[in-house]
Amino acid sequence: MEPQPVIQIENIRKTYFMLAGQVNALKGVTISVTRGEMVAVMGPSGSGKSTLLNIIGYLDRTSEGSYLLDGIDVSGMSRDQLAAIRNRKIGFIFQGFNLLSRTSALVNVQLPLLYAAEGPAAKKELDRRALEALSWVGLDKYSHPGGQQQRVAIARALVNNPSLILADEPTGALDTRTSLEVIDVIQKLNKEKNITVVMVTHEPQIARYCQRIIRVRDGRIQENEKVDSPGVAARDLKEMPEVED
């Protein structure tokens, strides 16, 4: 059976209109991502990576072109309809993680669904899901987001049981070991839960853990490279010397 494309983007353009003039952030981008793939998006700063990711995640709309997610064309949908699909299918890991530092890991993980959960039954179900998501990343409800930001952020992306995870520079400000731990969790989600992953990174050594690298430059796809034998973070973590503390 042909692998099913989960993301089908054809010739999309994105133009931002500013007082100072217009910015053509995407100038005709065509890509497709297959279910279960783990793809890196690379490119210089300002090349349109975040814009592309935001469009894939329905956080932004295209100016032109078509985008099908799971075969569904969303161009005519209202904001509420988009939000509903987003809540059902997509988990986000943002750059800098966007967590509330004074709030428990549990509540941080529940945040994307908190406003939708009305009534005790829905709250209980949300608790159950959040605890399951936390345990997936090796945390529990007593964990504080403090030193575990990246794990909490991943658990939060998982809470709606998404089929697609979008991550914008998830290892941006992290040391090598912590970066590998993040990639390890993402790889496990990809393999064991068959979650499709699209991850923006500017680090070549991180991109090599993905099966494919899409390079963006000046709002265009420059290259689409299949990675021969992608790295396995769990293996590389084992080979890393332990840090003494």
Ligand code: ADP
């Ligand atoms: P990258 O993530 O690759 O650094 P972005 O997608 O954030 O690039 O930005 C691509 C271009 O679009 C840049 O020139 C940026 O300044 C511009 N841009 C991004 N978001 C906005 C916005 N909300 N309003 C105006 N211009 C934007």
Ligand code: MG
């Ligand atoms: Mg960016």
